[in-house]
Amino acid sequence: MSNAEVIWESKLDDKWDCIVTRVSEYQGRLIVSDKDEIILNESVPLAYGAAFGPDIDDVAQWQDKCVEVVDKYQMN
DSSP states (O other): SOOOOOEEEEETTTTTTEEEEETTTTEEEEEEEEEEEEEEEEEEEEEGGGBOOOHHHHHHHHHHHHHHHHHHHHOO
């Protein structure tokens, strides 16, 4: 990643990198990738501007989205 502010990151199935970086005060970018391929790159809201870290509800939505995208990718 560039020098964008990382709001949240996680590893899924020991393969997929899931990361949210700040785009603006209340907007982030969720990217799911492995070392070879990006399978999701979408804009996501940041509740309260993530001033003190990510909101727990945001994190739950991001986790669900990551699992959904990886599951769909692996089914193809």
